[in-house]
Amino acid sequence: DSGVTQTPKHLITATGQRVTLRCSPRSGDLSVYWYQQSLDQGLQFLIQYYNGEERAKGNILERFSAQQFPDLHSELNLSSLELGDSALYFCASSVDPSGRANEQFFGPGTRLTVL
């Protein structure tokens, strides 16, 4: 158990819908990261937050947005869902983004299926 929690574990929805994925980082970790993992693309970095502020963006679509709240939990919002958005979504946290402290602890993931 990494100490990172994600809910829900599974999500099945239809195209065009909107969903929210939730993540609670390990106690004491200030950085939260979101990743998308699909079979053909591997683990793709989406976005990073540090202590409530967005710090970096990766390959995140405009239909996706995220935020980190004062209690440091984070939510990833996916809207206008398409079949291709079906994937495993991981949240990870670290003490700090820099160097060795960037050792990221991953949550169990949310498996999103868009029908």
Added chain:
Amino acid sequence: GQNIDQPTEMTATEGAIVQINCTYQTSGFNGLFWYQQHAGEAPTFLSYNVLDGLEEKGRFSSFLSRSKGYSYLLLKELQMKDSASYLCAVLNQAGTALIFGKGTTLSVSS
């Protein structure tokens, strides 16, 4: 651009030694990580290298050559439970993004 290359698949037998290579071309460098991921599960941290050389940790060792943009993960005394995907990831200079390779799926047979 950013590019991380690893072999897609490797096979080995129990008790053997296997080396998984990773080459990278990234904008800036602030360390290289190796993660292990069993099917359907979350990645877990294995090692971190930021200076050239070998880091040993039990049955696992990781090597880095920054001038060559090259790293490898060495797994000794392979066990069936080592069957998993091994992900090489590079942290950019600013520490803002950890870029993952597509992973190497290792199958260990008896």
